Amino acid sequence: MLMDRDIDLEEVGSPDMFADIDDETPLSSDEDCQNSPPFSSRDMESEEMSDKNLAFTAETPSGLTASTAPWQWLTDPNFKAHVIDFDDTRSGWRLPFSGTEMELFLKLFTNEIQHEVVTQTNAFADQTGDCCTRRWSSWQELNEQELLKFLAVRMLMGVNRLPEMKQYWSKDPLLQYPIISKIMKQDRYFEILKYLHFSDNTRPSGSKLQKIGTIWDLCMNNFQKTLRAHKNLSIDESLMLYKGRLSFKQYIPSKRSRFGIKIFSIVDEATGFLLNSMIYVGKDNQILPDIKTFGYGGAIVLKLLEPYLNKFYHLYCDNYFTSPVLAKYLLEKQTYICGTLRKNRKHTDPPPARGPNKMKPGEVIIKSCQGVMTEYWRDKKVVAMISTCHDHSMESLPQRYGGGEIIKPRTVLDYNKFARGIDYSDMMKKYYNIRRKSMKWYRTLFFYLVDLCIFNSFVIYKSFHVGTKAKFLGFRLNLIRQIIGSIQPVQITATISPTDQQNRLRLSLSLKTKKNS
Structure with a gap:
């Protein structure tokens, strides 16, 4: 996710990072992790898929209240989300900050x-x-x-x-x-x-993480004690450049650093304050027990979002993390989500990509199921969005170039506005950073x-x-x-x-x- 572009293209990634992606559909790699075999092959083994059928009668994971409800998507252009207002009066700095x-x-x-x-x-x-x-x-x-x-x-x-x-x-x-x-x-x-x-x-x-774990945890605790988060939160990944020998070093060709340590972070969008970060050390079921149910990206979301559940927060994240199963679970935990969606995610019903029924430029398809809305909007390519906090609506805004107007879904506009906290912090930390080889x-x-x-x-x-x-x-x-x-x-x-x-x-x-x- 870049700071200087809107969502005009689908964001897709490598399938081996998720447990709930169908194996039969090939994926292109854009901004998700592809590990280098010499140092991370054991981390990148393909996960077993319990169901390779894209029929929308699969059950949701056990533990959800709708565990036996099938995912049957219905066309719903008049979808209305049931959102409880967030009490923003309690948000703000926990301690009186003043001084040098x-x-x-x-x-x-x-x-x-x-x-x-x-x-x-x-x-x-x-x-x-x-x-x-x-x-x-x-x-x-x-x-x-x-x-x-x-x-x-x-x-x-x-x-x-x-x-x-x-x-x-x-x-x-x-x-x-x-x-x-x-x-x-x-x-x-x-x-x-x-x-x-x-x-x-x-x-x-x-x-x-024994070598740095104590210091890292102390610092993250200080961050969380500093601020009561505002309504909108975002989760994304960063890659800290490091090319030495390390078992959990990652290779992401779409990143500028390419090699390094992957770090997941949650940011308060109102201030840009980084609330918590988590270092990727491999797929560890003891640290993230929900990997099998929600995939690795969904398990990361639940780990970072744990202190903010049942408080009506709005979360924005990209298609590395989102899925209908995660959106439904967060909705039951009184937490709302909005983000891009992979077209081959399990329990989704994407429009055909080829043939006479493929979407035309400007066309929008809205579907809903169990309180979760998916939008498919054709711009240059098909943009897939998932949300539990938006009604379907289209808004016009001036084009960046050309002087005309373009009509976009409200979900796309809010995602472009509230899902950039990590990009901003990465940009600022890159200036004058104190790291050396x-x-x-x-x-x-x-x-x-x-x-x-x-x-x-x-x-x-x-x-x-x-x-x-x-x-x-x-x-x-x-x-x-x-x-x-x-x-x-x-x-x-x-x-x-x-x-x-x-x-x-x-x-x-x-x-x-x-x-x-």
Whole structure:
């Protein structure tokens, strides 16, 4: 889903990501996941299909109130959705936010997160301290203030990018960047980067996200505690660039990054605030027990939407996630959905794509069943929509080019308006991001998480400074200034155990002896 286009073409994807797509119908790949065999073949095994017949008498999944009702679609141009009004008076920020850019950032990147990073980094430095290196012999323990200084340096590197990190401390007049050397010395920066860690290696959990899971969960909890969501929500996927070795690395040729870690997110459309994110680590039935019933996309929706069920929210998502079964289930949970629909999804009745009965340009076919409406509108191609929160209506709007008018369904207009939160956040995070190429995937995810905190704090800042034209670059620069200004230059004292102190002293003496000899 792109920021600069409306829905004029069908969005289709690879069939092996869903349990409720008919195997007999071929699919073209547009924006959905195609995993690379060398690293994800076990994740992309085709799922068994319980029913390959497209007759509309199949039963809905067990657990729904209409579990025995067949899906019999009827032409219904006068469809009326039964929607209960959402109480938007309870939406808004949970805490009184005011203050500087740094104060807003620290409400999301809290002292608890900083303490966890500092604790695990120092522990990891001690665990790997048996290596005879000069850098380890001079290691001093990290503290929260120095961690913020380290992040401020990374933010500056994102604003002014150089080919290599060492060049920021270069004395070459063409590359010289004196402010960074005043904030932190080169050796100290690379020491922190080397030992930066986020989990206890002595307590293996067996989870694929063990290296980053604790920090990630703390941050997502802070996001959800910050905002009571408004009426419209959207769910979509992102791909964080990473080309190293990783079992759950994904290959999506339609994305700019192509290789990376796939992340599913839910966004509040009124503010653009990212509420929660979930990292894709493969098809795990323990994490997502509803995969067999709703497909992988539907199970992701239910996982991210869990805190918002039975509250009359309106969800917008693309055809990666939608299905009639999911729409019916959410309707029974007093939650409404609107999005594009795959024409070969189970329990649908699409019009013929070929032959004399195929749809003509401008033609609209409306069908309904069990409170779910599907619309098929022919523009350049057939656009399929599914909704439980819209009546069927057509609206005219001026064409982008040519000066004429075009008539579109209301569902298409609302989808184009309310399903772009992830695209906007991805676009903003791409500017001045603090990530660098790394062999360690969990460090890349940590810096991605810091970028998320910066973006969300910028969203909060804009909501409380409506009259001003706040720019993302200006926000980041002010944040860097405040972090640097709030930290006084103090002498860092290391707390090292007697055993480690003797080992480091012995190592330092041996290195001096080798140098003199």
